[in-house]
Amino acid sequence: MTPRIRGNDYTALQPPALGSSWTPRLRVSVVIPAYADQVKLDLTLAGLARQTYPAGLLEVIVVDNGSEPPLRLPEIRPRDTRLLVCAAPGRARARNTGLAAATGDVIHWMDSDVVPEPEEVEAHMRWHHLAPYLSVTSYLRFTTAPLPRPADVAGTDDLAKLFEPAEPHAWIEDLVQRSDGLLRSPRPFSIHIGGASSVSARLFERAGPMDPEMILGQDTEMGYRLAQAGAVFIPDPQARAYHLGPSMRMRDSASISRVSHALVTDRVPGYRWLRTHPSRQWKVPQVEVLVDAAAGSYDDVRATVDGVLAGTVTDLAVVLTGPWDELAPEQRAPLKDPRLDLVLLRAHYTHEGRVRLVTAASDTQSPYRLRIPPGWVPEEDGIGRLLDVLRGRERGLVSVLLTEDAEGVTAARLERTEAFSRAALVVEEGEDLDDAVDEMFGTYWVDGETFGFHTAAEAPAYVNRRTAYRKQVQAQAEVERLTKEVERLRGQVTRWRDEAAQWRKSAVEFRREIGTLRRQVSALRGQVSALHRARGLRGIARGLGRPFTFKKT
Missing domain, CATH: 3.90.550.10 (Spore Coat Polysaccharide Biosynthesis Protein SpsA; Chain A)
Known part of the structure; x- marks a missing residue:
């Protein structure tokens, strides 16, 4: 059985020691x-x-x-x-x-x-x-x-x-x-x-x-x-x-970073800090949203796709799967075309840069793939909240419960690409792929209503759907402002501490100088007292009519 490593924890493997008697x-x-x-x-x-x-x-x-x-x-x-x-x-x-x-x-x-x-x-x-x-x-x-x-x-x-x-x-x-x-x-x-x-x-x-x-x-x-x-x-x-x-980087790190970052940013969504523009598109989007165009009406599919495109997560692409190659180029009676809804979807999204029409989904290079049933619409920050759950918990799958009845469960799924790719390498015959993902990365369920998923009839209008995004940007700006203010205050505190230390040092030196002066004054006072005593004794000696001399004792 192929070992199943959780995350990047390769310590679960025990390689043989170098030079030991293992058989390559x-x-x-x-x-x-x-x-x-x-x-x-x-x-x-x-x-x-x-x-x-x-x-x-x-x-x-x-x-x-x-x-x-x-x-x-x-x-x-x-x-x-x-x-x-x-x-x-x-x-x-x-x-x-x-x-x-x-x-x-x-x-x-x-x-x-x-x-x-x-x-x-x-x-x-x-x-x-x-x-x-x-x-x-x-x-x-x-x-x-x-x-x-x-x-x-x-x-x-x-x-x-x-x-x-x-x-x-x-x-x-x-x-x-x-x-x-x-x-x-x-x-x-x-x-x-x-x-x-x-x-x-x-x-x-x-x-x-x-x-x-x-x-x-x-x-x-x-x-x-x-x-x-x-x-x-x-x-x-x-x-x-x-x-x-x-190495090249050792010789010229700044130039190497400048060139590589310009190229890597378009292809590696994992380096999120390089994607600083709030709304532009990249060669490899962070999220690929998969919608089956043949599984719903024109109105349901459009509600789902338009809802996704109107959200606060703009680093994404929508993949519409359907039998596009089977559609006739034109019809004499288009209103009677049994595939009219697909024809309308093709016409509606052909020129939308973030939507691709494919006959079948293929492997993706995006780190996350979101599968949404037609007719369900995420709120403006719904996808962003799901991404936070998946990134924060390092899970392989977050399933969004939309409905549950006697016929079964309807759910949206946010999948981590690397988790499903690794599961495909180790899954055994007859084993459910989700079970392998759960074993190596973990899976998680959330409630659709809590995460802002609605039916097309209940979904809010698209007007001003960037409110949450603007609030998020404003909150981020406020966090950055407060962070800078904290750093400024920390710098001020550091300067005050340095000044206080200098004052303490000066005070200690001043005390030392005062002590030295006190000792010098005390010594002078002793000398003055001795001089006064000596003068008094000389006066007494002159009164007695004989010379006065000091004797050492």
């Missing part, structure tokens, strides 16, 4: 996109030639991405190594070329300037033998040490002797530490990097190849799609490798 059976394809720099590629292949994972289960695919002069395979390399050529520029295209040629059960990305430790591939593969939906990432160290010879790399079990001192992959290690090993991270897919990550080939079949339009940020976008396909992300500190030189 899965084949791994290491895909290396490369452009120029033959010297570093030679070191990468020398490191792979030294792996403890069985050579018969390891294939290496090097993809030359238009190097001049062309790259070649060095003498020191794994025995099953191929060199392909990708004439089209771009790392994503090079990786897709290698992905298409790979025969392994697992795809292991590796950059051509990364030298793996001898146990690196084994560290990855011991996880993949436990579940078919994992993504494992190595710990990289960035070295600027002089480059050794390939023979030196292939001849040692300890690369630290060749590449230390080196710097850790700081942002990844910080992410892992802050999220308790990614167990508490809301976006564990962020750890997916092309330099040294491995993924089940089965997941790539569901997620698709890399996006060639992503000139930067392609690893993050790929990681997001893998998450929607059901992946669990694992950082393994025992999977180690050395990166030859600094």
